[in-house]
Structures are given as structure tokens and as C-alpha cells.
Amino acid sequence: MTRGFNTRSLHAGAEPDSATGARATPIHQTTSYVFDDADTAAELYALRSEGHVYSRLSNPTVNVLEDRIADLAGGSDAVATGSGMAAFDAIATVLASAGDNVVASSEMYGGTAAYLTSIANRRGIEARLVDTLDYEAYADAVDEGTAFVHVETIANPSLVTPDFERLAEIAHEHAVPLVVDNTFATPYCCRPFEHGADVVWESTTKWITGNGTTVGGVVVDGGQFPWDHPDADYDELDGESPAYPIDFVEQFGDAAFANVVRQRGVRPTGGQQSPFDAWQTIQGLNTLPLRMERHCENARRVAEFLREDDRVDWVSYPGFDDHRSHGNAAEYLDGFGGMVTFGVDGGYEAAKAFCEAVELTSFLANIGDAKTLVIHPASTTHAQMDEEQQRHAGVHPEMLRLSVGIEDADDVIADLDAGLAAGERAAGGS
Secondary structure (H helix, E strand, O other), rough: OOOOOHHHHHHOOOOOOOOOOOOOOOOOOOOOOOOOOOHHHHHHHHOOOOOOOOOOOHHHHHHHHHHHHHHOOOOEEEEEEHHHOOOOOHHHHHHHOOEEEEEEEEOOOHHHHHHHHHHHHHOOOOEEOOOOHHHHHHHHHHOOOEHHHHHEEEOOOOOOOOOOOOOOOHHHHOOOOOOEOOOOOOHHHHHHHHHHOOEEEEEEOOOOOOOOOOEEEEEEOOOOOOOOOOOOOOHHHHHHOOOOEEEEEHHHHHHHHHHHHHHHHHHOOOOOHHHHHHHHHHHHHOOOHHHHHHHHHHHHHHHHHHHHOOOOEEEEOOOOOOOOHHHHHHHHHHOOEEEEEEEOOOHHHHHHHHHHHHOOOOEEOOOOOOOOOEOHHHOOOOOOOHHHHHHHOOOOEEEEEOOOOOHHHHHHHHHHHHHHHHHHHHHOOO
């Protein structure tokens, strides 16, 4: 019997500690592990046996987190990383080489965009950015040199949701995987593997941990992509590994990609998650469904308030019928998430004044906290882009990105009202 999401958020991947009977997951704060004998050590290093060698590779506490997220996401295996960007870097390191290209939605987190257009570019990997909802553009951009197609479940900060099934069809026609950043949705709102995605990654810093204390990320393997397909070109996965005397597909089956990420994407770079951070994230997972239900409901109420206010030029919220990807959001999401973006009347200066005036709402560079947060993307998260790049990413001078928390909605709305009043004054209003 498959247990429900609430139950699995608490129990998946964990058992009472066999040594002590402790019910809570212990923190295995250790660097390394004693080998039974020399042969066992050799087998572990050759990846022919399962077990722990060094906590840069694996750790029992981190494994609980990985197993639980893989279970909630519907994946075959997962690898926890030190941050969301470490997760994306591990994916790109495994899949893309010099001379390849990555086809990606232009509406994405500024850090991901900067990685693709600068870091990956320096490695000889071309970023081909297309409009999120222009499926002909994806089809035109994907070719024999494409390493993967990348989109976000709910784009940061435009909140656009693509048609995953159409994108999966386009990618799979060329024997390349569809990679999805599911950070804004979490497995509570969306499980992209159910809609054709092959690899999912998340910044667990956000709603999964949910309390603003712990930076982390995760890569989840969908277990369905045929890495050994004749038309697929992935040296790290197809045939004998360049680093180990094994074929990852033969050795690990539907968890081949996760194991390559661990050994070839995370191990050499030191991008692993620490045991304590994993333990903190597990505490967040315990209450994920309860928090997400409240995040979604509060975001709906806040969006409705903003839409009716004359000091607001526009509101972007996936739950509104007039949102440009509402149909996709309604089809693929179980709840419309905890984010709202909106434009204040008065533009750039009014938006900054809003951020400085709010008190309950925190002006900072994070999302997904239990507390309500706001930021002005044009001057912060997407400031590395020029105006044209910002526009293509869905960022505008007057835009504010609001991560709605789980406080009493009336208190959040009262605080936003004070921020709007400050923005109006900054714009020269009464």
C-alpha cells in the first residue's frame, strides 16, 4: 500500500535507530567510517558495494533526507547538495561538455541564468534561451548538440508554468532529458516526473526546510531516461565510466544518474550537504504539507487584496484565470504556491520605498520561509542582467516578488497596505 503524502513527509526513508532505539533521525556528525577489512574498503571505493566511505560522498543522516525527497518526488534516488546552485552545477557537470548547448526557458532565477550565460559559457557550453511558452522555439533550438532542456515549474519571478508534456516530447524526440527546477512548487504542489520530466532539482533552502536557517539543494533522478539509448550521448553514463571500472547504467539501473551525480558531479567538487544541515532540512520536511497548505491559502488572499488596490498596476498569480499560464498551472499544480509578484504604481523608486517601509514582511534575498518576505528583483536577484535580459526573464522595474508566509493573512495584508502607502508617497502621491 502506498501511504499518503502527509505520512511519507514524516516517515519515508527513516526507521528508529537500530543501535539506540531513538525515534528521531540521529545526526551522524562524522567525516569517515571504519572498514571491516581491506577487501571491503576496495569494493566500496570501486563502487561495487554499498556503504559509507567519507561524508563528502555519503552520510547516514543525509541519506534519510535523500530517500525521503526521492519518495515524495516519485523518483528512483536523490543526492543532497550544499545549495540549490550546487545541485544545478552537478547536473550540468555530468550532462554537458564543451561544444554542447543547453536549451532553457528565459524566465528563470537570476543565479541560474548567470550560471548558464557566464560560468557554463566559459566552459564552452552555449546557453540557448527561449520564451517559456513558445514550444516551436524549443523545437527549433534543440539539436544534436543539446545536453538537456531546462525549465522551472513556477518561474522565478514571473510565476509562469510551462506545458511539461509538450516539452518532454520535444526533448525526448532528440534523446535528451528534460530537467526541471521544482523549487517554487516543492513535491507538495507538483511532481514533474508524473508529467515527463527526467531530472528534478530543488533548492531545499526554501519551502522544504521552510524556516530560513539552512542552505541546501537536491538532485532527484526520475529513473526513466534511457541513458544508453543509441542516440543519447552521455559519456559519464553510457559504457564504462572514465573514472571507475563499472558501467553506471548496468550497476545502478534506474538510479544510474543519481549515482553519477554523486560520484562525478558532487564528490570532485565538494558540493555535498553536511549532516547537520540535512537534519535541519528533515525537520522542515516533517511539516511541509501543513505549511504548504497555509502558504497557498495566504498567497491567494494576498493576491486578491493586491488586485483590488489602485496603488498596484498589475498582479501575477498563477491562480488567477487571466494569468498567462493559468491553464498549465491548473493542470500540473496541486495548489498555486506561495508566491505573488506585482507591480507598484510609481515604478522603480516606489518599489524600493515599499521594501523599506514594510515591518512584518522582511526585505531579504530568500523565499519559502514561514515568514513573509519581499524583494525588488530588478535591483537585487536579477541585477546581473541588463534591461533587455531582465525583460526576457519577466523582470520589470516596478516588480516586487512576495513570498507569502504562514502568519495571519490579515496581518500580512495590513503590512502590505503600509508598504503601498510608502510607495505612493515616494512616487509623489498624496
